[in-house]
Amino acid sequence: MTAFAVTRATVARALRDRAALFFMVLLPVAVIVVIGVTVGGFDRFRVGVVPDGRAGPVARELTRDLENAPGLRTRTYDSVADARTALRRTELDAVVVVPSGLDGQVRDGRPVAVPVLVEPSGGAGQSAVSSVSSLVAQHAARLQAARFATDEAGGTFDANLTRARGAEAASSPIGVTTVTVDGESSYLPLGYSYSTPTMLVLFVFINALAGGAAIVQTRRTGVYTRALAAPVSARTLVFGETAAYLLLALLQSVLIVGIGALVFGVDWGDPLAAALLVVVWALVGTGAGVLAGAVFRTPEQVHAVGPALGIGLGMLGGCTWPLALVPGWLRAVGGAVPHSYAVDAWTTLMSRDGNLGSVTGDLLVLAGFATALLVLASLALRRRLTAPGTG
Structure with missing residues (x-):
């Protein structure tokens, strides 16, 4: 042998x-x-979304943007109370409440506030708010462009909003890259x-x-x-x-x-x-x-x-x-x-x-x-x- x-x-x-x-x-x-x-989700914030039950196309688009954001893990809730409960249980970092009547306020040119709820002691809450605010600001810029075009050049708000989306898709966005000088990662991806x-x-x-x-x-x-x-x-x-x-x-x-x-x-x-x-x-x-x-x-x-x-x-x-x-x-x-x-x-x-x-x-x-x-x-x-x- x-x-x-x-x-x-x-x-x-x-x-x-x-x-x-x-x-x-x-x-x-x-x-x-x-x-x-x-x-895999440690680098994304957990965000609850409470949509408007009678949402129009603008509100639905905002909800979709939140759900598709690469830096967020979103979950939809039927009521603010359910989302608050999840927030208190630390299941979420923040809650976004899509305001009722968002479409009407936008079309009338009135200011709109999007409430974002966080826990006072939540360490990731404020960072989540920053990510949500950036996304909402991007959405608002699109609406402002459509509102401006409607006031200055005429046409319907919906048609101008469609043009604003097309212009946004065709433009080359300016990205921000963070580089740590002389730094090394101590973690696996x-x-x-x-x-x-x-x-x-x-x-x-x-x-x-x-x-x-x-x-x-x-x-x-x-x-x-x-x-x-x-x-x-x-x-x-x-x-x-x-x-x-x-x-x-x-x-x-x-x-x-x-x-x-x-x-x-x-x-x-x-x-x-x-x-x-x-x-x-x-x-x-x-x-x-x-x-x-x-x-x-x-x-x-x-x-x-x-x-x-x-x-x-x-x-x-x-x-x-x-x-x-x-x-x-x-x-x-x-x-x-x-x-x-x-x-x-x-x-x-x-x-x-x-x-x-x-x-x-x-x-x-x-x-x-x-x-x-x-x-x-x-x-x-x-x-x-x-x-x-x-x-």
Whole structure:
């Protein structure tokens, strides 16, 4: 038996395990979708809209503008009371009340006030008001142009409003671009570009740890003992098992990267740097998984400790929230786990337009973790296999 035969048998056994495939493929994708949708709206204000029940075309257009605004997440309410309740429950940042009789006031040339409700203690309320005010001002400029054309050149207000819309659509707007000088983002992009790389780091490590249960089960059933009775060395078994779990970790990584790019439109940054990061992180997970298979005595111990340990390290390493948001002491603790360096490297590639040179430091640290874990795992598993009566 060669190391390749051991690798092939282990990989085939894992791919036939439906539970393992669920945790390797379906669960990470499901979590990516949930977190991606959740964090995708962090850069938009939650605004409730109370439309006029007998709204005319002008009021309906204002409502549509609010609903289609890229910086707002709007929800329509039937009454002001319902919207106020949602505002008090912090479900909303602001409430826009479309005034009754808006169309008539505009056509008569009378001033119109659009009430915007906020909570006094709401930190995002005033920012939401600024976004709403900008949109309402843009809508008002269109109405003022139509009113001016009606007063000066004649024609109907509706016809002039149509011309104003056409002129607005044909004009080239002046945009404002904000540039932070000498600044760097400490966060991954929001949405799926946040959830996909962090879940790759988290689940590759967790599934590698869980894979250690199969090594323990193989030991307990005496498969290794029978293999060692044949002309097969412990080194061959260790190398074959390590290669198998590396292939499984790489397979899961490629699936997550591919699904992220093709389904969710995730831009992984510099291809060479991203590929090396995937490989090095797979080596880290492989070392941890094989070490778990060598250290634990029963598969139940692996299943009980492995996921909890993987999730805990992932939380410390920034897989569930950016380390830039946590206190300094917790950030320092996070720097002691490999996950933080993997997340930092993905942040550099995806948020700072980094390249291989930008993440070389993180890759070297991860390579150090991988080397230490693989050496310890190899020594521990070989000793476990060759020790009398321990199999």
